[in-house]
Amino acid sequence: MVSRIGEGAEHDSVLQEAAQWSVELSSGDIPAERIAQWQQWLAASEANRAAFDSILSTLSAVDRYATGTVAWPSDEQVANDAYDGSISVSVWRTRVATRRNGRRGRAWAAAAWRRRPWLTAGLAAAAVATLTALAILPVMRSTLFAPPVVTVVETASGENREVRLGDGSVVTAGAQSVLWATLARDSREVTLERGEAFFRVAKDPARPFIVKVGTTTVAAVGTAFNVRRAGERVVVGVAEGIVKVDARVAGAQSSVQAHQQRPVIRTARLSVGQQLSIDAADGSASIQQVDAIGVAAWRAGLLQYRNEPLRSVIADLTRYSARDIVIANPQIADLRITGTVFASDVDSWLQSLETALPVRVVWAPDGSARLESR
Amino acid sequence: MTNRMSRDSQHEQAGVTDSNHAERISRLFSEHNESLVKFLSTRLHSVQEAKEVAQEAYVRLLSLEDAGAVSFLRAFLFKTAANLAVDRIRSRGRQRQALDAGLCDDSREAPTPDREAAIAQEMAIVRRLIDELPPKCRRAFLLHRVHGAEFSEIAQEMGLSERMVRHYVLRAVLYCRAGLDAAQSSEESGRG
Known part of the structure; x- marks a missing residue:
């Protein structure tokens, strides 16, 4: 489930x-x-x-079907509900289930601790039995008693967080990101719902490590790579090793014909220092050579962009900036951006855009910034 | 987008000069009927109901004395249809009471046992999905769909912003869609 x-x-x-x-x-x-x-x-x-x-x-x-005896929530349930609609219902349900499992796990550990005197006393007598049990236990644990372990990570604006998964892999989630990792017996799967994450994957050839982001799948066996999502655009960069990317994108390069063609799967193998940008909406994809260290420089507060459309840069920056940034005119949305932005000072970068591009920045009274063409 | 819109209204302006009232409305209807029925389907409980209301809106339009510009007519068509839908939702409660009292006879063909089983199964899935929604989201969604309440009314009743109510309804619709898809694909793989 x-x-x-x-x-x-x-x-x-x-x-x-x-x-x-x-x-x-x-x-x-x-x-x-x-x-x-x-x-x-x-x-x-x-x-x-x-x-x-x-x-x-x-x-x-x-x-x-939602008539008659359909289950309406009680006033008490409604009063105790903290769901605010900012995440999908599935993610909410996973999180509720994770919390519940966490509580059950702790309760079980406490009970085991209380049983310890009995365990110590019976230890010698049970030695033979234990040896047999040890041989069987791992098998039983892995096949019957090991439900997938789900870890949900959600970060606030301007917050980065590092999480170590059960397999030893380390995930660093960028600001305003939502992801969940499902570790099962034969698979390791992470869904990046929103934002950006850097993965340092523990080697386990039997369990491929897969990141799903929209219609794109990134697969790795023991490597370090970065995945960023801004709307339909996905950027994958490799810091170590090799990853394989499968992207389901619109079928035609021409947006006029895009709706008449079936989606196609595009596959790419990326090695160190390569960065793949895919736009699922118009089917475009390109690979650039970047600095392997720069792939995840955002963890140090440096946001690097290479030949990316203004709209996806802005979508990314809003994760770090407290203000809303609006592109007022569609004709400037596709202007290309190459450069570095300090996550702590998005405002100065916005101001500097005026000198580099045919845009004007208007600081609105409500605190938002509007980029207009000039 | 702006281009297409202005071309559209030019086309409509031209329409005003070369056709008479009934023809204009009939063309307006054939151009917009499909989307009008879809529009009404978001508010009403069945496509059949939506088609009936669309038809009624068309009749109202025909009885207009002076129709004016067609760009106005289109807005008027959707507006009229929306009002008729509201009337229909309000009368739904009364109809249900009448049905319970045995005054109305809904004479449709009885479904076959196979179909009946499929309906029972789908009903169980839909009810489970609704049951799985977070409580606030579930209440807002049910008030909207079952009671036909406006977002502003739900917002007031639940003490939420209208924006939040819309958000809840959006999340609920998407969750039900995903759940129905998942149920269907597991049924298909079960068969294969």
């Missing part, structure tokens, strides 16, 4: 858009221009239309 989270509809960006539209359309007074924009979105691709229909069929299934 747990290993299934992260797959399927809940993290699919087209379905998310479709669901967003369905929410907007389903209640209250909706302005005519929003309806027109929705119609354009619907007409833009077969995928959009299919996604919207799939959301409609979900709603109709709910409407059909």
Whole structure:
């Protein structure tokens, strides 16, 4: 059950858009221009239309069956619920389950401690039995009694956190990132829902270490690499060893035809110092040579970008900056950025953009920054 | 996007001069009926209901004295349809009471045993998925879908912002979609 989270509809960006539209359309007074924009979105691709229909069929299934004796939550449950909608329901459920398992684990350890006198007394007599049990136990533990261990990591704005997983691998999550790692008997899988993470993978040839990010899969056996996600764009950089990347992207380079083609799988093998950028939306992908140390320089507060569109740089920077940064004009969103930003001083970098690009920075009274074309 | 919109309205302006009222509305209807039915389906409980309301909105439009520009007509079509949907949601409670009292007869064909089993299974899945939602999210979602409450009403009742209510509904829809997908794929692999 747990290993299934992260797959399927809940993290699919087209379905998310479709669901967003369905929410907007389903209640209250909706302005005519929003309806027109929705119609354009619907007409833009077969995928959009299919996604919207799939959301409609979900709603109709709910409407059909959520009647009569459906379980309404009690006032007490509602009052004690801290879920704020910022993460998907699956992630929330995993976290609740992880906490519950954690409590159970501690309770069990305490009980074992209390049983210790009995264990010590019976130790000699049980020596033979123990030897037999030891031979069997690992097998039983691994096949029958070892549910996957799930670790959820979530960081706040401007916070980096290092977490050691059960297999010895170390994950460093960047600011405003959400990921969960599922360690099972024969697999190690991490889903990066949002943000950025650097992985130092413990060697275990029997259990490949896989990172899923959107429709992209990164596989490694004993290596160190970085994965960053900003919307549809995924950037994978290698600091040590080799990783293999499979990306499911839109079928055509031309965005005009993109909706007519089936998604294709693009595969790349990356070695030290190589960085792959993939944009699942338009199907573009490129490999650059970067400094192997620079791959995860963000851990020291240096955010490095190489030939990346302004929109994905801004999406990334908002994880570090307290203010909202808005790109006011679509025509500047694809301007290319190469450079280093100090995570602690995003504002100065924004200001300096005026000298490098045809943009103007407007500091709004509400604390947000607007980038406008000039 | 701006380009396409302005071309669209030019096209509509041209439409105003060369066709009469009924023709204009009929064309408007054929152009927008599909999305109008989808739009209404987000608010109503079935596609059939949505089609009925769309049809009714069309009739209302035909009875307009002076239709004005078509860009106005389109807005009017969706607005009228939305209002009709609200009426229908309000009357739903009354209808249910009438049905319980045996006054209405919903004469549809009885489903086959196979179909009945499939329905029972789907019902169990949907109810489980709803049950798995976080409590606040579940209440907001049920108020919205089952009671047909507006986001502003739910916000007021639950003491939340309207934005949060929308967020809950969005998360709930996506979770149910994912759950139905997972149930379907496990059923398929079970068969194969």
